[in-house]
Amino acid sequence: MFRQLSECHLPPVVERECAASLTVPYAALDTLTELKENPFRRRVCEVFSTNASASLTFDQFLEMFSVFSEHAPRDIKAIYAFKIYDFDGDGFLGESDLLHAVKHLSHDLLTPDEYSTIVAKVLEEADVDCDGRLSQSEFIHVILKCPDFVPNFHIRI
Template identity: 90%
Template sequence: MGNKVVAFTEEQLDEYQACTFLSRKDILRAQRMFRQLSECHLPSVVERECAASLTVPYAALDTLTELRRHFTPLCLQENPFRRRVCEVFSTNGSASLTFDQFLEMFSVFSEHAPRDIKAIYAFRIYDFDGDGFLGESDLLHTVKHLSHDLLTPDEYSTIVAKVLEEADVDCDGRLSQSEFIHVILKCPDFVPNFHIRI
């Protein structure tokens, strides 16, 4: 018992639980994962400033089995969006995460997060150029990631054109966040596949 690390005060745990869709058990499990990834650079008690500033680089995050197997229909396949997910949750787009960002990522991908929040983050992940729309380039990147870049240029063009034809309500050649959310929430596989189990 003397070797047990006291990661948070009760007040900190209450705060994290109130601000996330995670249980106390999930928060503590995420903290242990983050501690292992940071190679024990975390103090035994994680103060608020430390949780918001100490980062773990993407190279370490990329080793997480939970992140590598997310977004895939088959558990044996790797998640082609793992770097993009980390970029979206990192404030500066570097894909390195602080503990707070790490916890936010697991919160959004938890089974308890509302589907609307999941859809907003899915939009951000697919918005590669960060302009607030899914244009042809964003859709092309998304399809290439999903297909592991195995299709022909004609097949990519056909898929992108079909997506825009189906979802681009205002016919401006790109999808707004609301157009994307309208379509993605109709997909029965979206919520179950937009999930990471801690």
């Protein structure tokens, strides 16, 4: 799959040292059936990429598909879900992160009042220490109770 998405022509066998420098641009990943309908597809790529090049290396590509595998541990899935929702990268899910996530999920079809209500309810239910944001542990505690989380947090290839 990486070979199909890579912009450069790859030989049948690639040495490990060379594989580290091969990349797939985010735009190519957008064409994958497994990702193209995901409203977080760009954010997923950003979380797994360690540089600002708008691309994934082969190792990052493998890590992404490993985390989204049906066989990945649910705790690992929850950690990466948190990272995907932490849009500002501050290690917490604040109101702006939650609003951003809800807008992605709803495709911007709700009213401002509806967004505010949803964000307030999420914080009311999950913010154990009442600091107005969700820590990673608060998020994981809640998300692992959701029966649809693990079955839906995967990519089949």
